[in-house]
Amino acid sequence: MARPAIVRVLLSLCCLLALPLPGAARELAVRRATSAIHVDGVLDEAAWKDALTVDLPYEWSPGDNVPPPVRTDFLVTYDDKYLYVAFRAYDPEPSQIRAHLMDRDAINTFVQDDHVFFMIDPFNDSRRGFQFRVNPLGVQADALFSQNEGIEDFSFDMIWASAGRITSEGYVVEIAVPLSQIRFPRTAGPQTWGFDIGRSYPRSVRHRLSSARRERDNPCVLCQVDKFTGFADLTPGRNIELDPTLTAIRTDSAAVPGGSLEDSESKIKPGLSARWGITPNVSLNAAINPDFSQVEADVAQLSVNQRFALFYPEKRPFFLEGADFFSTAVPAVFTRTVVDPRGGLKVTGKEGRNGFGMFVAEDRQNSFIIPSNQRSDVATVDESVRSGVVRWRRDLGATSTLGGLYTDREADGYHNRLGGLDGFFRFNTTDSVSFQALRSDTLYPDEIARVYGQRTDAFTGSALYAAYQHNGRDWFWSGLIQDLGTGFRADSGYVPRVDIRDGSAQVQRQWYGTPDTWYSQINLGMTGERIEDHSGQLTDESFRLYGVATGPLQSYFQVGLSRNKTFVAANGRAVLHDGLSSVDFDAIVQPSGVARLELFGIVGDTVDYTDNRPAHQVTLSPSAELKLGLHVNAKLDHTYQRLNVDGGRLFTANLSQVKLIYNFNVRCFVRGIFQYLDLKQDPALYDPAIRPFIDAKTQTFFTQLLFSYKLNPQTVLFLGYTDNRLGTQDLSLSRTDRTFFFKVGYALVM
Numbered sequence: 184m185a186r187p188a189i190v191r192v193l194l195s196l197c198c199l200l201a202l203p204l205p206g207a208a209r210e211l212a213v214r215r216a217t218s219a220i221h222v223d224g225v226l227d228e229a230a231w232k233d234a235l236t237v238d239l240p241y242e243w244s245p246g247d248n249v250p251p252p253v254r255t256d257f258l259v260t261y262d263d264k265y266l267y268v269a270f271r272a273y274d275p276e277p278s279q280i281r282a283h284l285m286d287r288d289a290i291n292t293f294v295q296d297d298h299v300f301f302m303i304d305p306f307n308d309s310r311r312g313f314q315f316r317v318n319p320l321g322v323q324a325d326a327l328f329s330q331n332e333g334i335e336d337f338s339f340d341m342i343w344a345s346a347g348r349i350t351s352e353g354y355v356v357e358i359a360v361p362l363s364q365i366r367f368p369r370t371a372g373p374q375t376w377g378f379d380i381g382r383s384y385p386r387s388v389r390h391r392l393s394s395a396r397r398e399r400d401n402p403c404v405l406c407q408v409d410k411f412t413g414f415a416d417l418t419p420g421r422n423i424e425l426d427p428t429l430t431a432i433r434t435d436s437a438a439v440p441g442g443s444l445e446d447s448e449s450k451i452k453p454g455l456s457a458r459w460g461i462t463p464n465v466s467l468n469a470a471i472n473p474d475f476s477q478v479e480a481d482v483a484q485l486s487v488n489q490r491f492a493l494f495y496p497e498k499r500p501f502f503l504e505g506a507d508f509f510s511t512a513v514p515a516v517f518t519r520t521v522v523d524p525r526g527g528l529k530v531t532g533k534e535g536r537n538g539f540g541m542f543v544a545e546d547r548q549n550s551f552i553i554p555s556n557q558r559s560d561v562a563t564v565d566e567s568v569r570s571g572v573v574r575w576r577r578d579l580g581a582t583s584t585l586g587g588l589y590t591d592r593e594a595d596g597y598h599n600r601l602g603g604l605d606g607f608f609r610f611n612t613t614d615s616v617s618f619q620a621l622r623s624d625t626l627y628p629d630e631i632a633r634v635y636g637q638r639t640d641a642f643t644g645s646a647l648y649a650a651y652q653h654n655g656r657d658w659f660w661s662g663l664i665q666d667l668g669t670g671f672r673a674d675s676g677y678v679p680r681v682d683i684r685d686g687s688a689q690v691q692r693q694w695y696g697t698p699d700t701w702y703s704q705i706n707l708g709m710t711g712e713r714i715e716d717h718s719g720q721l722t723d724e725s726f727r728l729y730g731v732a733t734g735p736l737q738s739y740f741q742v743g744l745s746r747n748k749t750f751v752a753a754n755g756r757a758v759l760h761d762g763l764s765s766v767d768f769d770a771i772v773q774p775s776g777v778a779r780l781e782l783f784g785i786v787g788d789t790v791d792y793t794d795n796r797p798a799h800q801v802t803l804s805p806s807a808e809l810k811l812g813l814h815v816n817a818k819l820d821h822t823y824q825r826l827n828v829d830g831g832r833l834f835t836a837n838l839s840q841v842k843l844i845y846n847f848n849v850r851c852f853v854r855g856i857f858q859y860l861d862l863k864q865d866p867a868l869y870d871p872a873i874r875p876f877i878d879a880k881t882q883t884f885f886t887q888l889l890f891s892y893k894l895n896p897q898t899v900l901f902l903g904y905t906d907n908r909l910g911t912q913d914l915s916l917s918r919t920d921r922t923f924f925f926k927v928g929y930a931l932v933m
Contacts, residue, residue, distance in 0.1 A: 208395050211235060213413035216260040220267050222359045224348035231269060234260040239382055242390055243397035245703035251392045255382045266360045270299040272382060274353035281385055281776035282319040283810045284846035290337045293324045295779060299356050302328060304377030305367035309405040309582050313365060319354035321347035322849050329507035330405045331584060331607045336507050340896035342930060363422040366464045373415040379408040387735050388703055399656040401612040403582060422460030426897045428928040429453050436920040440909055465532030508540045509574050511605050512619045512648045515590060516572055517677035523547040536578040543571040549594050551674035553635050556682035556716045557752050562631050568594040570675060582609045590675040599674035600624045613655045621646040625672040644670030660690040669717055687712035706731040724748040737773040754795040754870055763788040779808040791828055794870050799827045818842040834864040851892045858885040882910035897930035
């Protein structure tokens with residue numbers, strides 16, 4: 184009797200998932216260290232003479248697995264407590280090496296320097312890697328890499344040692360990573376770990392070197408890395424880390440704009456975070472009265488003429504542990520919704536093919552996004568809220584996964600509960616499918632429901648997501664469908680828009696240069712998207728043609744031509760704005776190791792969302808980064824935006840940010856951040872109902888000064904000062920508040 188068709192399809196799918204992906208990785212044996220190693224950038228110990236040494240024989244960008252322009256040796260060994268790694272990076276012109284002092288994980292600046300890196304996949308499952316990068320002066324950057332999600336998260340931090348030294352032959356880097364910082368399988372016998380080993384050699388172009396071939400028709404990086412066997416009888420020891428902190432903050436505010444500042448009392452808050460490696464592959468994190476302060480000001484963003492809540496990335500250490508594991512296609516987990524927690528608990532780990540994670544937190548303040556098709560609001564309730572997230576994911580075959588997610592937020596008269604399934608299936612080296620299905624149940628506090636026009640009883644909603652992607656050497660194409668119901672809410676996540684049925688597609692052709700062409704790569708493509716609400720009303724439609732070219736002086740240029748439709752229901756009218764055409768462009772050049780210049784812009788038709796009418800915009804965003812010697816870094820950003828409507832200029836906005844840093848060494852710096860906004864509006868061009876609330880002139884000025892000393896990511900000393908100033912048509916720029924900030928933290932590792 185023939186099997187039913189669905190059974191045959193499922194059996195075929197299982198066979199496909201079980202197939203290993205092809206690769207040409209080497210398999211090498213790692214030996215234990217034969218002597219003690221001192222991390223000082225001098226490879227004079229006997230252990231380095233006996234260590235496994237691997238070359239980097241490939242340049243995978245811009246060349247296609249061609250011989251590299253420089254030689255690099257990678258050395259690796261280990262003992263009971265540490266994984267030891269070293270690089271000898273040879274350079275025929277050591278004077279041309281690009282190396283500067285900077286804070287750890289300042290990745291946008293870091294990648295402009297020469298540097299070496301390695302990434303380990305201890306479970307050898309091609310899904311997750313711990314990445315370590317070091318520049319020639321010993322500056323560190325580390326990240327957690329999630330293959331299926333394509334996330335390279337540099338906010339992740341580990342405690343490890345590194346040293347760098349420029350020599351007459353190039354530079355040398357030496358690294359020691361405590362085994363207690365790494366998750367690896369729980370077994371007494373030999374283990375096989377995946378190792379991705381590379382070097383960045385930036386000159387007129389950025390040459391990227393590797394120890395293993397990296398095929399352009401295989402986007403799975405961890406599927407193609409070298410395999411190192413050894414690491415027998417590893418134990419993480421007690422693997423306990425205690426991070427006590429003491430934070431003191433004092434904020435003085437003016438009772439009225441332009442008034443004098445009134446002194447306030449200092450708030451002193453002790454806190455404790457702890458991490459326990461229960462097993463080599465399961466970790467427990469806890470925090471009591473934690474310090475979740477961030478010492479980096481959020482990047483300034485213009486909020487004028489915006490309908491939806493702006494996104495700011497997470498920077499707080501407690502939430503960054505295993506953050507990639509909680510990431511899904513629909514961003515149902517966004518930890519900045521936890522504003523001021525009293526405490527938190529988190530467990531993450533992997534046993535066999537099952538990965539899992541859970542965190543709970545109690546917050547002193549309940550803050551969440553209220554979404555809709557047309558706009559979003561941010562609501563805040565001054566009361567405690569309890570938050571919890573549970574995540575499970577199972578490996579299928581060589582590189583596929585199936586997972587589940589549940590989130591819960593509870594307070595008096597309020598709840599938001601969400602659960603669902605998601606999956607990622609890779610069928611071959613170029614084609615993959617992902618999906619997610621979620622269901623939510625929400626009850627808003629009565630006051631919030633009334634103010635924001637929401638239902639006063641409990642309601643439910645669903646979210647569905649499915650995507651297909653082909654990522655080959657010469658062609659890329661993808662398709663996506665998404666349905667977010669009117670009643671869907673993800674209060675533990677970042678979903679600022681619901682009541683949409685969304686379909687989009689992209690196709691792109693790629694050409695690669697040779698040493699004889701002026702370009703390194705050229706891409707030409709098109710994208711299209713159509714969004715309707717659940718009543719069938721078309722709300723958004725877009726079509727965009729674009730081209731991208733990279734070339735000498737690490738140059739990048741992109742230009743796009745767009746044609747859009749946008750439906751807006753506001754100001755008592757519902758209008759479908761048709762025929763909106765615009766041009767966008769982005770140009771970057773790095774003429775030397777000293778300077779990086781960028782100009783981004785948009786010119787064309789848009790909508791004045793306040794008065795629901797056609798408008799014409801010009802947005803220009805120039806930026807420059809200058810590295811003055813080893814110690815000084817200056818970053819200047821500016822955004823100019825103007826909006827014209829029938830009758831004249833509606834507004835002109837200028838937003839500037841200057842960041843100045845003096846680095847004393849790899850651990851210590853002083854920094855100043857200065858943000859200035861000058862917004863001029865014409866009240867006569869606004870609707871008479873809101874005209875009295877429009878200021879013709881608004882100025883704000885933000886200052887943040889910081890002294891930072893970091894022995895490691897958790898042993899820190901911060902001294903800071905911030906202030907805010909406000910100016911209007913009738914008020915000169917006056918200080919509205921100032922804050923003094925002190926924090927000390929210490930990492931006790933046992």
